[in-house]
Amino acid sequence: MGPLGEIQVGVLMVFLRNTDGNLIYAQAADIGITTNTDAEVMAIVEAMRYCRNEGLDNIIVQTNSEMIYKILEEGWKPLWGIFNWIEEILEIKNAMTVSFSHILRKGNKLADALANQALDKASLQCHNFQELPSMCRKILNSDKTQIPYLRIRTTR
Structure with missing residues (x-):
């Protein structure tokens, strides 16, 4: 997603894997015009609700938003627009083992x-796994091998 607070078409994306890297659950939905920050926090809430409802524990939540990470792990004050979602995330975190x-x-x-x-x-x-689109299956299998993605530029 774009820079902090950029308004765009938002997608709620939840992807849960077990410790072996195998798919447990994936959800993606167009949530309309929103900010990237709202979409990221909404996805975390949905993922944590799913884990709680399914009895999954010892969860590691990964986010590519450094700001959201610092709010959740380092106690930064959340923006007012995401305050309620952050409160729900922290409530669920207190009832489970989450990092x-x-x-x-x-x-x-x-x-x-x-x-x-x-x-x-x-x-x-x-x-x-079989329900994933083929491109996503390829990416998941590549991730499971833990081989780094290298981008090499050559001069002509």
Whole structure:
């Protein structure tokens, strides 16, 4: 997504994997015009609700928003527009074992692919690997190998 608070077509994207990297659940939905910050926080809320409802515990939530990471892990004061969502996240966190980590945008390739699918088809929900679109299956398999993605430029 774009810079902090940029208004754009928002996509709620939730992707849950187990410790082996296998798909547990994926959800992507077009949520209309919103900010990237709102979309990111809404996705975290949805993911944590899903985990709570399914009895999943010992959760690691990854976000590519450094600001949201610092609000959740370092106690930064949230923007007023996301305050209620942050409160819900922290309430759920107190009832479960949850940690948050910041990942670089490059590590978010699967989320981007699912977001593009949601923009094309309005929504997507997957409960197993076979339900994922083929491009997403390729990215997930690549992620599981933990081979870094290298981009090499050559001179002509």
